[in-house]
Amino acid sequence: MFIGFILLVIGGEFIIRSSVALSLKLNLSKLVIGMTVVAFATSLPELIVSINAAINDSPSIAINNVIGSNIANIGLVLGLTCIIGNMYVEKSFYRIDWPIMFIFSIILYAIIARDNIIDQYDGIVLFSLLIIFIIFILRSSLKTYQQDSIDNNLIHSTNFKIILWLIIASLSLYYGAEWLVYGAINFAEQIGVSEAVISVSIVAIGTSIPELATSLLAIVKNEKGISLGNLIGSNIFNIGSVLGITSIIKPIVVDDTEILSRDIIWMLVFAVLVLLIAIFPKKNVIGKIKGFFLLFLYSIFILLAFA
Numbered sequence: 001m002f003i004g005f006i007l008l009v010i011g012g013e014f015i016i017r018s019s020v021a022l023s024l025k026l027n028l029s030k031l032v033i034g035m036t037v038v039a040f041a042t043s044l045p046e047l048i049v050s051i052n053a054a055i056n057d058s059p060s061i062a063i064n065n066v067i068g069s070n071i072a073n074i075g076l077v078l079g080l081t082c083i084i085g086n087m088y089v090e091k092s093f094y095r096i097d098w099p100i101m102f103i104f105s106i107i108l109y110a111i112i113a114r115d116n117i118i119d120q121y122d123g124i125v126l127f128s129l130l131i132i133f134i135i136f137i138l139r140s141s142l143k144t145y146q147q148d149s150i151d152n153n154l155i156h157s158t159n160f161k162i163i164l165w166l167i168i169a170s171l172s173l174y175y176g177a178e179w180l181v182y183g184a185i186n187f188a189e190q191i192g193v194s195e196a197v198i199s200v201s202i203v204a205i206g207t208s209i210p211e212l213a214t215s216l217l218a219i220v221k222n223e224k225g226i227s228l229g230n231l232i233g234s235n236i237f238n239i240g241s242v243l244g245i246t247s248i249i250k251p252i253v254v255d256d257t258e259i260l261s262r263d264i265i266w267m268l269v270f271a272v273l274v275l276l277i278a279i280f281p282k283k284n285v286i287g288k289i290k291g292f293f294l295l296f297l298y299s300i301f302i303l304l305a306f307a
Contacts, residue, residue: 004183007176008045009209011169015044018165021157043237045207048177050246053199060196060256061181061203063118066242067263068204070105070235074270075298076205077212078231082291085219089228089284097232098275100133104239105271109264116254123247130240180206196256197305200263228278228286235271266301273297 046069053061081087107129111122118126180203188198211234246252254260277290 002183004176004178004180004206007172008049008180008206011045011172011176013210014165014169015173018162018169021162021165025157025162040237040241043234043241044173045177045210046238046242047245048173049180049203049207050242051249052177052181054246054250054252056181058181058185058195059253060194060259061184061199062246062252063112063243063254064196064199064256064259064263065203065207066238067259067267068200069208069238070267071200071263071270071298071301072204072208073211073231073235074274075294075301077208077215078228078274078286079291079294079298080212081215081219082286083288083295084216084291086288087219087228087286089278089286093229093232093278094275096137097229097236098271098278101232101236102271102275104129104236105264105268108239108243109260109268112254112260112264116260118243118247118252118254120248120251123244123251125244126240127244127248130237130244133236133240193306194256194258196259196263201302201305228274232274263305270297 046065049065050062053059053065078087104126107126111118111126184198184203185195187202188195211231215231243252273294277286277293278284
């Protein structure tokens, strides 16, 4: 399972590098690259893991990988990032990013609560809503996801390098997801907990490592490209693309009752919490104290998950 983690990190890094390099060569704008290419690339680890889990009849891993990743993005990634340096909230967070993320979260809850299954029609709806969201963002140009953090030097990459990166990324993501899923299943059996618990915690953290590494590195380098909107956008993409595409390929049966009664509730709690800490007590700034609070709450979530 540990090797699976490492391969997913390697695959995530190379898929972003190759995708951005290819997009720059095609003269796509940074806005388009950030909102589409990079957003999809950073969600590929979650997507491959969820598809692999669904095909191997492990629906709990398929769904909780996304739920856990969305929780980790706010509790773990945002928490650690803000402990190292302040994160500033842009106006579009209140008008666009957060409302859209919360709507996607509520829709996911409603779909699962309806009949405990995310079928192909649900997947089409989720993915279609994501496409509408992307088109709206691109047309309005109110938000530029990760555009400042895109490495312009990648435009000088040779075609051979890009192809090599794509091959490395593809192999790493495929085998990383394969070993991570099987490792998670075996680990759950060994310690006597459900697949849902392992997937919402360990697997989710593993698939969130690329976002965590990118956010921490950006803060250390004092780059402004990583913002709260980027993490919120990642959560939107996880629901719309990962669960959308996975359920289109194979319907996801939610057979673990705790996913609806516990895990997704925590996801909604963190979704509401991120809005509150962005407003109170000091609006538009999330600093160390708020970061420690998020990390503390995330630790409680992990402890309760294994309790």
